[in-house]
Amino acid sequence: MSGTxxxxxxxxxxxxxxxxxxxxxxxxxxRDLGPVVWLEAHGVYAVARYEDVRAVLGDxxxxxxxxxxxxxxAVNEIGRGTTLMSDGDDHRLLRSVIGRPLAPKALxxxxxxxxxxxxxxxxxxxxxxxxxxxxxxxxxxxTAWVPELLGWPEDGxxxxxxxxxxxxxxxxxxxxxxxxxxxxxxxMAAFAERVASSELPKGSMAAGILDAVARGELSAAQCPMAxxxxxxxxxxxxxxxxxxxxxxxxxxxxxWQRLREDPGRARQAFDExxxxxxxxxxxxxxxxxxxxxxxxxxxxxxxLLVSYASANRDERHWGQPERFDIERxxxxxxxxxxxxxxxxxxxxxxxEATAVLTALARRVERFELAGPPVRKLNNxxxxxxxxxVRIVPAPLSTR
Numbered sequence: 001m002s003g004t005x006x007x008x009x010x011x012x013x014x015x016x017x018x019x020x021x022x023x024x025x026x027x028x029x030x031r032d033l034g035p036v037v038w039l040e041a042h043g044v045y046a047v048a049r050y051e052d053v054r055a056v057l058g059d060x061x062x063x064x065x066x067x068x069x070x071x072x073x074a075v076n077e078i079g080r081g082t083t084l085m086s087d088g089d090d091h092r093l094l095r096s097v098i099g100r101p102l103a104p105k106a107l108x109x110x111x112x113x114x115x116x117x118x119x120x121x122x123x124x125x126x127x128x129x130x131x132x133x134x135x136x137x138x139x140x141x142x143t144a145w146v147p148e149l150l151g152w153p154e155d156g157x158x159x160x161x162x163x164x165x166x167x168x169x170x171x172x173x174x175x176x177x178x179x180x181x182x183x184x185x186x187x188m189a190a191f192a193e194r195v196a197s198s199e200l201p202k203g204s205m206a207a208g209i210l211d212a213v214a215r216g217e218l219s220a221a222q223c224p225m226a227x228x229x230x231x232x233x234x235x236x237x238x239x240x241x242x243x244x245x246x247x248x249x250x251x252x253x254x255x256w257q258r259l260r261e262d263p264g265r266a267r268q269a270f271d272e273x274x275x276x277x278x279x280x281x282x283x284x285x286x287x288x289x290x291x292x293x294x295x296x297x298x299x300x301x302x303x304l305l306v307s308y309a310s311a312n313r314d315e316r317h318w319g320q321p322e323r324f325d326i327e328r329x330x331x332x333x334x335x336x337x338x339x340x341x342x343x344x345x346x347x348x349x350x351x352e353a354t355a356v357l358t359a360l361a362r363r364v365e366r367f368e369l370a371g372p373p374v375r376k377l378n379n380x381x382x383x384x385x386x387x388x389v390r391i392v393p394a395p396l397s398t399r
Contacts, residue, residue: 152206209226374387
């Protein structure tokens with residue numbers, strides 16, 4: 001399959017080390033080329049403008065997920081049966097089961113725990129002053145608290161970050177990162193099988209899936225894939241968003257001061273950070289029929305890369321899109337996707353991030369970069385591997 005006459009072609013590899021480290025000029029080039037572009041290096045189409053991305057995500061019947069959302073056949077086959085890679089009634093059933101402990105009422109009951117853990121973390125970081133904001137801040141709640149909520153066995157927790165990174169790398173094209181991820185994806189699938197056959201803590205999220213099997217809502221065969229569904233949104237996306245937020249606040253101290261003056265903006269601040277530095281850069285969809293996008297005709301069966309990260313910086317939709325502004329009206333950002341496949345775990349991610357940023361705003365006068373940040377190159381997740389920072393504590397009288 002190749003580009004058609006009215007559809008422009010883009011030849012750069014969006015998944016090279018250089019493009020993953022500095023992707024935004026590529027995204028702008030895609031947006032400038034047109035509503036839909038043929039990616040020659042990957043053999044797929046792409047949409048990168050906000051309105052087109054939102055329209056595609058909002059039409060799950062035409063742009064389906066059940067044939068996989070990755071850029072290679074192997075991982076698309078492995079992932080069949082997850083909420084990420086299912087459609088219609090199957091998707092809605094899985095989503096209803098997985099979403100119960102992530103519903104607003106259930107998350108509201110978790111807020112005191114989140115606030116207490118975030119306060120203890122912030123106190124510890126203020127004492128340290130100098131630390132790496134990825135392992136010492138962004139990863140703490142997702143790796144220490146969330147596995148407890150999920151009911152994850154202790155003996156698998158040390159590998160969760162590696163497995164989650166492998167899953168997202170596996171969703172890219174067949175490059176070195178994808179190939180290196182294969183063992184981790186297989187290990188994660190085997191671990192999920194073991195969890196599904198274990199006795200899990202009552203009331204945990206994973207136990208809720210087993211309860212759904214006992215009630216006949218899900219089959220036993222669906223259980224491991226449903227358990228895997230909790231992994232991505234509970235770890236990498238939250239960690240990426242918090243790391244990006246600290247990096248942005250260190251570079252824009254006036255925005256941190258605004259948050260300190262009004263900690264109630266913590267959720268809006270987090271949403272602005274993930275608009276500007278979207279954790280999930282994009283997934284693919286497959287057309288179920290011939291469809292036109294902006295005058296370009298896509299045949300049925302076309303695979304289409306849907307770029308969340310580009311849409312969130314589209315100058316056609318956002319005023320000064322590259323500006324970090326925590327007071328920006330940003331509720332319509334697409335960092336969590338949109339439509340019936342929007343991230344089921346977005347509420348949990350926001351709960352964790354809001355708790356951490358609120359606790360820090362009450363204790364920290366400013367962040368300073370204490371060394372060069374190091375990017376963690378991943379085919380789908382944009383994140384830091386290391387972010388050395390120094391805290392200047394707020395005066396005790398203002399805490």
